[in-house]
Amino acid sequence: MQLIVSEEAEFITKLDISNTPKGTIAHYWMQLVSDGFGSPICIPVMVARGAQDGPILGLTAAVHGNELNGISVIQRLFGEIDIEEIRGTIVGIPVVNVPAFQRKRRRFVDGTDLNHIMPGKKNGNVSQVYAYRFMKLVASQFEYLLDLHTASTGRINSYYVRADMDNPIVRKMALLQNADIIVHNPASDGTLRGSCAKKSINAITVEVGNPNTFQKRLIRSGIEGVHNVLCHLDMIDDEIIETEKETILCESSKWMYTAKGGFLAVSVELREQVKKGQEVASLRNVFGKSIEKYYAPFDGIVIGKSVDPVNKSGGRILHLGKVKA
Secondary structure, eight states, X not given: OOOEEOSXXXXXXXXXXXXXXXXXXXXXXXXXXXXXXXXXXXXEEEEEEOSEEEEEEEEEEOSSXXXXXXXXXXXXXXXXXXXXXXXEEEEEESOSOHXXXXXXXSSOTTSOOGGGSBTOOTTSOHHHHHHHHHHHHTGGGOSEEEEEEOOOTTEEEOEEEEEOTTSXXXXXXXXXXXXXXXXXXXXXXXXXXXXXXXXXXXXXXXXXXXXXXXXXXXXXXXXXXXXXXXXXXXXXXXXXOOOSSOOEEEEXXXXXXXXXXXXXXXXXXXXXXXXXXXXXXXXXXXXXXXXXXXXXXXXXXXXXXEOOSEEOTTOEEEEEEEEOO
């Protein structure tokens, strides 16, 4: 079978997977909304439709505009796909939040976190309409979803997964990521994962490192995770990549916050296991005087942490996971 890849992306107003011929990879620009001039705002869509029928796996990245690692995961995965062996369809959306991506910002143009308002509203404000149309026209067609994220500005993350571990299908998808940490986190309202779960789409959130950068090791880990899911769903004939690294399972997690503003120093590292009462951070005022120390509220593992020294009242310190007994 001849591999056919479109030389130029076609402009569309609706994604119909059946319009991509079997045994081909196609790229599209799909109009979602329009700007103040009435010009179309389009999202990039990549479709790999196998010669044989099978599951529909969605891959989404950059729901926040500064989350770049997931973009590279999708790009490189599509570059490595052997379309002749695919059963089913892979739909990649390398940039969900196009307006934020273009501005090199995390949030949508109206200051809204797009991952807090899913599935949006048909007749809502600008961000709600954008979210609604993405869910209705794109994500609703998935059967499985890997939603790729990173830490937000001023913070760094381990390679970890958030998933509803009580769902056996979702649990398996999470374990296949070979992540450092998995946090049991039933899908909440407002997230893309949660909105998909309400439509019986099996979805996990994969946190692939840090914002505003490409991290080769973590990108490769992300690709391996997708590869493993493709194997598990019988979409490709290959072996699941296993690792000797232990994945730490957490029954829950909690962010620690500052009560005062000042200069923050976090003294623990990613993936470090800490004991209840252990000092994890300290705060100094502008004169260099120590004004506050912070201690772990329970035994746990460091999932993510702040790396921005300048912290306001209510600023995040670190993300601590409670290890499952």
